[in-house]
Amino acid sequence: xxxxxxxxxxxxxxxxxxxxxxxxxxxxxxxxxxxxxxxxxxxxxxxxxxxxxxxxxxxxxxxxxxxxxxxxxxxxxxxxxxxxxxxxxxxxxxxxxxxxxxxxxxxxxxxxxxxxxxxxxxxxxxxxxxxxxxxxxxxxxxxxxxxxxxxxxxxxxxxxxxxxxxxxxxxxxxxxxxxxxxxxxxxxxxxxxxxxxxxxxxxxxxxxxxxxxxxxxxxxxxxxxxxxxxxxxxxxxxxxxxxxxxxxxxxxxxxxxxxxxxxxxxxxxxxxxxxxxxxxxxxxxxxxxxxxxxxxxxxxxxxxxxxxxxxxxxxxxxxxxxxxxxxxxxxxxxxxxxxxxxxxxxxxxxxxxxxxxxxxxxxxxxxxxxxxxxxxxxxxxxxxxxxxxxxxxxxxxxxxxxxxxxxxxxxxxxxxxxxxxxxxxxxxxxxxxxxxxxxxxxxxxxxxxxxxxxxxxxxxxxxxxxxxxxxxxxxxxxxx
Numbered sequence: 001x002x003x004x005x006x007x008x009x010x011x012x013x014x015x016x017x018x019x020x021x022x023x024x025x026x027x028x029x030x031x032x033x034x035x036x037x038x039x040x041x042x043x044x045x046x047x048x049x050x051x052x053x054x055x056x057x058x059x060x061x062x063x064x065x066x067x068x069x070x071x072x073x074x075x076x077x078x079x080x081x082x083x084x085x086x087x088x089x090x091x092x093x094x095x096x097x098x099x100x101x102x103x104x105x106x107x108x109x110x111x112x113x114x115x116x117x118x119x120x121x122x123x124x125x126x127x128x129x130x131x132x133x134x135x136x137x138x139x140x141x142x143x144x145x146x147x148x149x150x151x152x153x154x155x156x157x158x159x160x161x162x163x164x165x166x167x168x169x170x171x172x173x174x175x176x177x178x179x180x181x182x183x184x185x186x187x188x189x190x191x192x193x194x195x196x197x198x199x200x201x202x203x204x205x206x207x208x209x210x211x212x213x214x215x216x217x218x219x220x221x222x223x224x225x226x227x228x229x230x231x232x233x234x235x236x237x238x239x240x241x242x243x244x245x246x247x248x249x250x251x252x253x254x255x256x257x258x259x260x261x262x263x264x265x266x267x268x269x270x271x272x273x274x275x276x277x278x279x280x281x282x283x284x285x286x287x288x289x290x291x292x293x294x295x296x297x298x299x300x301x302x303x304x305x306x307x308x309x310x311x312x313x314x315x316x317x318x319x320x321x322x323x324x325x326x327x328x329x330x331x332x333x334x335x336x337x338x339x340x341x342x343x344x345x346x347x348x349x350x351x352x353x354x355x356x357x358x359x360x361x362x363x364x365x366x367x368x369x370x371x372x373x374x375x376x377x378x379x380x381x382x383x384x385x386x387x388x389x390x391x392x393x394x395x396x397x398x399x400x401x402x403x404x405x406x407x408x409x410x411x412x413x414x415x416x417x418x419x420x421x422x423x424x425x426x427x428x429x430x431x432x433x434x435x436x437x438x439x440x441x442x443x444x445x446x447x448x449x450x451x452x453x454x455x456x457x458x459x460x461x462x463x464x465x466x467x468x469x470x471x472x473x474x475x476x477x478x479x480x
Contacts, residue, residue: 010038014175015473018084018232021178025083028072032065032083036127039085043129043176049157049476052170053087053177054148055098055131061085064127079125080239080259081179086121089165089182090131091138092223094118097128102136102145104340105333116211116247117181117223117240124239132167132180136342137330141191141416142399143167145342150396153195154474155442159393162195164188168226169196173474178227179236185221186322187389187419190431193226194388194444197433197472199461200226201233204428204452208240209247215328216248219426220321230432230462234258237458251452258455262462267301269460272377274386278311280417281405283391289435289443290387296467297385309377309384313366314421320355320363322413327352344412367424374425378450383460388431388444390418422446428454430461433470 013035016024024030040058047053068083093099093111095118100106114122122128136145143166144150151166153159154173161170165182169192172180182189184202193200205219215221225236238258243250273294275287282290297304326348333341334349378384391401401415402408409415422429427448434445447464449457 010041011175013038014042016178017229018178018227019229019235021084022080022082022235025072026078032068032072032127033062035083036061036065036085036129039129039176039178042174046174046176046476050152050154050170050174051149052132052151052167052174053130054090054133054167057097057128057130061127061129068125068127079123080235081121082125084126084178085129086126086179086181087130087132087168087171087177088118088121088128089168089180090134091164091183092118092181094128094131097131099131100147102134102138102147104146105337107147116209116244120240121181126179126239132165132171134167135164137345138164138183138185138188139326139342139345139348140164140400140412141187143192152396153393154476155197155440156393157476158396159441160195160396160398162192162389162393164192165200165226166192169193169198169200172196172198172226172228174476175473179232180226181223181236181240182226183221183223184423185325185420186318186413186423187416189224189226190388190419190429190444190446191416193431195393195442197436197442197444197470198226198228199230199233199430199432200224201237201430201458202423202428203237203241203454204251205426206247206249206251207428207454208237209244209250211244211246215325218325219249220325220423230430230458230465231262233430234262234458234462237454258458262459264459264463265301266460266463269300269302269383270381271297271302271304272307272309272381272384273304274308274384275306277308277386277418278314278421280390281407282387282418283404285392285437286387286390286443289437290445293434293445293464293468296464300463300467304385305381307381309374311370311421314370314424315417317363317366317370318420318424319413320359321367323348323352324355324360325352327355370424371426374427375451382450382456384448386446386448387418388446390415392437392439392441392443418446422448427451428457430457432461432465434468435470
């Protein structure tokens with residue numbers, strides 16, 4: 001390590017941005033082994049308190065880091081994620097590394113292949129160090145499962161971190177990883193990002209191809225990046241985005257598109273300020289944090305207007321399509337393993353098994369009408385801005401929220417409508433930190449862009465991040 005970093009210890013290396021880490025490794029100010037060692041030490045110190053990383057392959061990672069340093073010494077071309085430690089969500093198959101899906105059925109499953117996303121991350125020079133926790137089969141926005149237990153929120157260990165990419169969000173918030181991947185069907189990249197004060201981006205369907213998959217035409221479930229800054233999310237996206245011939249919905253735009261500078265002039269940008277989004281109930285503490293950020297958008301030169309698209313039919317359609325997806329993905333497990341599956345997963349599969357053709361047709365019709373209405377609405381606005389989640393982080397022992405502002409939540413997903421209504425539009429959306437409740441719990445703000453305008457969403461989020469200045473470390477992981 002060069003003298004410029006003599007006073008920079010492992011705990012500080014963990015808090016450098018991914019972009020800065022790559023820059024320093026390219027300049028040979030840090031080695032991949034330095035960076036890996038610092039993050040492994042942080043994992044050893046912090047992970048027992050939060051349970052975010054559930055499978056660790058430290059020796060394999062050290063071998064990989066050494067090979068990267070040797071390649072750098074030979075002057076070989078380095079990938080965009082060179083030397084960055086990463087852990088993959090435990091729903092993504094990783095060759096030679098246990099992948100459990102949070103289910104006892106797969107607690108010893110070690111795949112002989114990796115998903116396309118994992119392959120791209122590794123080809124870009126990142127170092128796989130293990131897997132992050134997730135609910136069983138990704139069902140629900142509360143990260144717990146019978147294999148590994150619950151993942152705790154580092155801002156308050158008595159609270160949930162959200163989900164289903166909860167382990168990823170916590171690992172980032174704790175400085176155990178500089179980048180992490182996740183998936184999002186009804187909010188699983190955005191919800192935990194909001195609950196942990198990090199950044200989670202749901203890209204447009206097809207931006208990051210899902211390969212392999214049983215549902216190649218599904219636009220609901222997407223994979224995407226998480227990090228502590230928008231710039232780092234964009235760096236990660238540049239490595240994992242891009243078409244693949246095995247994915248029929250691939251967007252034919254190279255990932256390198258996202259390696260460009262994020263700066264933009266926001267003057268005159270028109271924003272639909274959705275303070276009463278879809279007439280949903282929101283916890284007053286969330287509303288207060290959300291409203292406090294309107295002035296920052298206006299300080300950027302944006303024009304904010306209170307407006308709200310029509311989301312009628314979104315809830316009914318989402319629940320039908322969600323049940324259909326669970327049946328498609330997991331029905332073959334039900335007959336043999338019913339007693340080893342979470343109640344909500346069984347219920348989703350069973351509901352999917354009895355859906356009729358007319359019901360599915362109705363759901364698709366409602367979704368198509370929603371897309372058309374939203375596209376027409378977005379002709380007048382560049383972005384929608386709304387709270388990411390309707391509530392702040394709740395008790396770790398509570399499976400899901402049952403009531404918001406006196407309104408009952410009948411099912412385990414109803415409290416997540418501010419996220420899954422957006423999923424139904426297929427529009428790109430990002431959650432960025434917006435502030436904290438009086439109790440110190442994180443609140444995220446959601447920026448939604450026009451059809452396939454992923455770049456615009458990232459630029460707007462980056463501009464907001466700079467002017468809002470919402471940045472902090474949980475007391476749990478602050479240097480002593």
